[in-house]
Amino acid sequence: MSDTPSAPASQDFIREMIATDVADQRNDGWVITRFPPEPNGYLHLGHAKSICLNFGLSEENGPKARCHLRFDDTNPTKEEVEYVDSIMEDVKWLGFDWGDHLFYASDYFEKLYGFAVSLIKKGLAYVDDQTHEQMRATRGTLTSPGTASPYRDRSVEENLDLFARMRAGEFKEGERVLRARIDMASPNMNMRDPAIYRILHAHHHRTGDAWCIYPMYDYAHPLSDALESITHSLCTLEFEHHRPLYEWLIANVDGLPGQPYQREFARLNLTYTLMSKRKLLKLVKEGLVNGWDDPRMPTISGIRRRGYTPEAIRSFCKIIGLTKYPSLTELGLLEHSVREDLNKHAQRVYAVLRPIKVVLSNYPEGQVEHVELVNNPENEADGKRLVPLSRELYIDADDFMETPSVGFHRMVLGGEVRLKYAFCIICQEVIKDADGNITELRCTYDDATRHGAKPVGRPKVKGTIHWVSAAHALDVEVRLYDKLFTVEQPDEQAGEEGDFTQFLNQESLQIISAKIEPSVATAKPGSHFQFERVGYFFTDPKDSQLGKPVFNRTVQLKDGFVKK
């Protein structure tokens, strides 16, 4: 594929390592990676990082490369088909394709069982009758070695018999476990005779009731990798300590088609959010958000519904890089990525989020004109549209100040402001209700300042604001989303036993009714827009109907104006 020898600018430590392997013709030059989620929840941005890495590697390494999607479904008590489906949808949405290489660890149950039998025969695995508590007590601690189980030296025959009876369902959950026979004194806790099979009388979403013993991750994962001829098994840092066990299994199980190795990278941490499946599940279960695809969630389905694009996510994953340093990435970087993409592609429309009525007292009653507006200044091919303008309009409350702060150059009483692509107006009178709330602004417009006209000898008008015609505007529901938490690291702040939900941002969702130009009536669900001078918005794919769109705020526009 890469026939141009122009050296890539820089590579992360994993790509560097893989490039060396390819150059050395390790595995005949093949690069086979895998993305191995457990179907026990929805994918989030942390998974996106892993997906971009694993599938990205496949794209980058030409014809001798591929990436498998494998469901690590070894714990039937937590897994559901719903999650399998959503994971496939999310990977596809990000723009990746596993082709024919869709696998399930559960497809290997019979082979994995056979490997376990072979380990028993080699004297490298044994059935332990100890209770869960006994096993924990004899494992030792971080600073002291463990002690051997009284069942550690059972004969091969007895182990074989017991393991077969485990499979046959003769024992209750917790009564017996199959352990690898390694080293109870290892400084690495994972090597102190880890459990590799446990009894679970549970219904599996794919194998049904065929099994009542299930392999542990530490056992199933390396062997599944090897069975699929994976060359590079990439995972996050918390599995570093599992690497020796991974290698132990690859070395001690005979007849494996592949010899994969594992390397680890730092997981993604983002400010003002959480990336733990368990905690995200809690938010969903307790109704603190509206489901896994709530636009405030860092799930792929959540940010998709928020209006993020696959391009933005992939660009973000590229920017954050790949290291072993446990970094904390600013949410701003993610927002930058989506603004960058949407700026190029989103159609512009005028929308007034918090309307104030403006009446142009010198504009003829009943007259309607149509102003031609550019759909996207970043792309001329997107064309133009006509937007109605009449005597009564709405402007945004943020664009008027009765007592303006320093540097404010939008509308003020007695001041002139430009209605974008229409003409300039001067506010003559502020009308209020009995409570002092502004109900209407009486203004006059100046016909000499129409778009295209270049009146000489007038001071340049600093402010330009957007508007919608009152009689023509559509009332639409707009959901203003903000960060989910009020602190940068809700997890950290809450501490070990603390409750992270105390840091939920109570204003993370505001639902308002906005006035918007009529052109959006035909907007399809799932369309991106820029509300000029406001932000990027996305027509909610679930709740929008043709002619009645519902908008989710993806992200605000950057605002250079700071009130002093």
Place this chain on the structure above:
RNA sequence: UACCUCGUGGUGUAAUGGUAACACAGGAGAUUUUGAUUCUCUCGUUCAAGGUUCGAGUCCUUGCGAGGUAACCA
């Protein structure tokens, strides 16, 4: 008071023993009928101490700091 891993501007990353750089964020300005975009400029960095070397962010030693690890979870 074990073991493993990691320490580069505010944040995220690059520099593969040879001039410490890029992006985001921040600041200033220009352009702008979006206080957006775009464009300029700017701010600011190798955890510490020794050692090896002509030369160290990079290699070595020690210290300090951070993260991870004791499910029949993944």
